[in-house]
Amino acid sequence: MTGLLSAHNAQVLDAFLEVLYLEKGLSDNTLSAYQTDLRQLCRFLTQQDAAFSLVDITDTDIRAYLSHRQANNVSARSTARALSSLKTFIKYCLSEKIRDDDPLRHIKPPKVAVSLPDSLTEAQVESLLAAPDTALAVGQRDKAMLEVLYATGLRVTELVGLRLDQMSLLQGVVRVIGKGNKERLVPLGEPAIEALTLFLQQGRHELLKHSSDVVFPSTRGTQMTRQTFWHRIKHYAMVAGIQVHLSPHTLRHAFATHLLNHGADLRVVQLLLGHSDLSTTQIYTHVASERLTHIIESHHPRG
Structure with missing residues (x-):
């Protein structure tokens, strides 16, 4: 089930995740997090433009997605993680010569407060x-x-x-x-x-x-x-x-x-x-x- 995900975007995501699994040895949980973040991004932008292609994402697309998340009170930490997932995908696209520019170069991630972990005496x-x-x-x-x-x-x-x-x-x-x-x-x-x-x-x-x-x-x-x-x-x-x-x-x-x-x-x-x-x-x-x-x-x- 790809939902609003086009066959093309689903294929691109599968190829990206396969590279992460084979070359980076990332855990299933990490791969699942990347998949969830990028699918959410695709679904939102596909609603705006049915022909949206993840490999051609622009800084305008990204800013629209960030505004959408902010309007829906999505936490800064969650948004920072979503941008991190997209950053990894863009690096993959650049290394594979799928694109030659970085749409994130002028995008600043939201500031996330340092969360001190609970500990025990x-x-x-x-x-x-x-x-x-x-x-x-x-x-x-x-x-x-x-x-x-x-x-x-x-x-x-x-x-x-x-x-x-x-x-x-x-x-x-x-x-x-x-x-x-x-x-x-x-x-x-x-x-x-x-x-x-x-x-x-x-x-x-x-x-x-x-x-x-x-x-x-x-x-x-x-x-x-x-x-x-x-x-x-x-x-x-x-x-x-x-x-x-x-x-x-x-x-x-x-x-x-x-x-x-x-x-x-x-x-x-x-x-x-x-x-x-x-x-x-x-x-x-x-x-x-x-x-x-x-x-x-x-x-x-x-x-």
Whole structure:
């Protein structure tokens, strides 16, 4: 179903997404986001002109679309992402010699306020890590997952997709396949190694229903979904009495923030998180600075 999308525009989009998949190794979620953004753009402009062609989009077309989004109170963040998707498409068109000009060169993206991610205090993390009942196989698994997540700052998708050959408990490292199929080595730390050792020696065998190289199988013996794991984290947050709003990246944020609070170099944190751009990591300096400001205001005699 292409809806208002012409056969030509649908074909162009498919070719673009195929290049992103084959050459860039982008995830299904990222490809879906590009597709959604560009389809919405096409549908709007096709309503204005039935003969609209995405490869021939002009700055006038783009400005009309931006005005439409603003009139409908679409958030600046969403619009910035839509422009980013279009920018990637235009780069593709230029590299493939489909067009020789950039209609975005005079278009400024909307200003997006810096959004500070929710995080946990070190005490809250300790409470969360202590919540699973390690007398149970599921508790051993969840304890190991939480310890690994906090020790490494993995994305949840990277965590649930871990395979046995990606870990070396002897060397104390995990080899992570991140966005764009980029590999990085991240140290595990003693608490994570201890939790993993216990789970691999005991609980994992109880959960497995058949042979599998998944490190953290679900109760059905298959790879756990990120949604299931997040339900587990929310459960343990309730057990630990943690009131902070949790998102799929809360422990990842805590990992980065606590490292910076203890003096870690920003570029080291960038490597550990698998960020290709340092500016993505820099948001955590804002988080750390905000924590320090709060501490000073709360405890300094003249704060």
